[in-house]
Amino acid sequence: MAKKEDIVVGRRLKTSIVSAVVSVTLVLYVLGLLGLTILHARKLSDHVKENIGFSVIMHDNAKPAEISILQKYIDGMSGIKSTEFISKEKAASDLTRDLGEDFVAFLGYNPLFPSIEVRFNAAFTHPDSLSNFSEIIEKERIVKEVYYQRSLVEMVNDNVTKIGAVLLIFSGLLLVIAFALINNTIRLSVFSKRFLIKSMQLVGATQGFIRKPFVIKSISQGLIGSCVSIASLIATLYGAQKQIPELIEFQDINMLMSLFVIVILLGIIISWISTFFAVRKYLNIKSDNLYFY
Numbered sequence: 001m002a003k004k005e006d007i008v009v010g011r012r013l014k015t016s017i018v019s020a021v022v023s024v025t026l027v028l029y030v031l032g033l034l035g036l037t038i039l040h041a042r043k044l045s046d047h048v049k050e051n052i053g054f055s056v057i058m059h060d061n062a063k064p065a066e067i068s069i070l071q072k073y074i075d076g077m078s079g080i081k082s083t084e085f086i087s088k089e090k091a092a093s094d095l096t097r098d099l100g101e102d103f104v105a106f107l108g109y110n111p112l113f114p115s116i117e118v119r120f121n122a123a124f125t126h127p128d129s130l131s132n133f134s135e136i137i138e139k140e141r142i143v144k145e146v147y148y149q150r151s152l153v154e155m156v157n158d159n160v161t162k163i164g165a166v167l168l169i170f171s172g173l174l175l176v177i178a179f180a181l182i183n184n185t186i187r188l189s190v191f192s193k194r195f196l197i198k199s200m201q202l203v204g205a206t207q208g209f210i211r212k213p214f215v216i217k218s219i220s221q222g223l224i225g226s227c228v229s230i231a232s233l234i235a236t237l238y239g240a241q242k243q244i245p246e247l248i249e250f251q252d253i254n255m256l257m258s259l260f261v262i263v264i265l266l267g268i269i270i271s272w273i274s275t276f277f278a279v280r281k282y283l284n285i286k287s288d289n290l291y292f293y
Contacts, residue, residue, distance in 0.1 A: 020218075023185040024225030025232070027178045028267050032233040034174055035259045038167050043250040045160045046122035050081055052156070054130070054148040056116040060088075062142040070140060071116050077133070079124030084117045091115065113144060127153050178266075183274040186218055190278040197282045211279045215272060222271030226264040233263075 056074070058067060067085060074083050086094075091112040096102050104110050120130070130153060134146040190197075193214075200210050241247045 020185050020189055020221050021225050021228070024182055024222055024267055024271065025228045027181050028226055028229035028263050029232050031174060031178055031266065032229055032259065032263050033236070034167075034171055035262065036233065036237065038171065039252070039255050039259060040247070040250050041163060041167065043252065043255075045156070045163075047250070048156055049122040049125040049160075050119055052120075052125060052148065052153060054118040054120065054146075056118060056137055056146055057144045058114045058116070058142050059144045060113055062114060066142050067114065067116070070142060074116065074118060074137070079121050079129065079133075081119040081121045083119070086115045086117055088112050088114050125153060126157060179270055179274075182222075182270045183278075186271060186274040187278045190214060190275065190282065194282045197279065201283060207280075207283050210283065211276065214279050215275050218271040218275035219268050222267035222269075223264065225271075226267030229267070230260050230263055233260075 056070075071083050071085055074080060088110050091114070092104050092110050095112070096104070124130075127150065130148060130150075134148075137143055138146050197210055201207075237247075
């Protein structure tokens with residue numbers, strides 16, 4: 001009879017451990033998916049910002065040496081990612097390819113001007129920064145005008161700000177829900193051992209001694225759940241790249257590693273905090289009330 005009871009208790013213990021690990025894994029997986037979404041949304045917004053067309057158009061009589069000096073000057077300015085000189089001939093060739101017909105032959109001359117195409121780092125594509133850049137460059141003698149789509153820049157920045165705010169709020173709500181779910185799972189696990197906790201306390205065990213095995217067990221479960229969720233996230237990301245190959249361009253190993261570290265820390269910290277307070281509750285509760293909580 002005693003042997004059967006031991007088997008039943010062992011099975012219940014294993015089931016409890018598996019349930020806790022599965023709960024932690026699922027919650028952290030959802031948090032990780034949200035993290036991946038935020039990272040890719042950020043990379044996509046940076047990609048869009050860094051590819052906004054910004055043209056410094058020269059006068060037709062600008063000398064190559066003067067253009068080269070100006071290009072080097074622009075390259076040395078803060079926030080500049082890259083510059084490219086576009087000659088009149090190359091501009092005409094590109095436009096002919098886009099239009100599908102030779103407009104130069106039709107007009108009898110090339111009406112285009114040489115220009116320098118400028119690409120900014122994402123952090124410097126704010127309307128005010130671009131406006132200041134335009135004012136500085138337009139003072140150069142060889143510059144005819146500076147052209148970029150101001151409305152597009154403003155629209156991109158506004159949309160990125162709105163989307164960022166929504167994702168931030170959603171992340172906060174999901175983090176609270178994740179903490180609540182993991183906390184409830186751990187509390188149920190500790191609840192099943194409330195009599196053991198009180199028995200140990202009655203025979204003279206200190207609170208630290210009683211709490212230690214519960215905390216270690218909880219942290220190990222959080223660590224296992226974190227590792228499983230990370231493996232699931234990697235599999236999900238791999239599958240998404242198979243379906244959408246363009247996602248590979250937005251991958252950043254350092255950012256992914258940071259996300260995985262955060263997932264592991266969340267699994268450990270939430271499990272540790274939940275266990276600490278759950279055990280403390282039954283350490284401080286009166287023996288007569290164990291049947292009611």
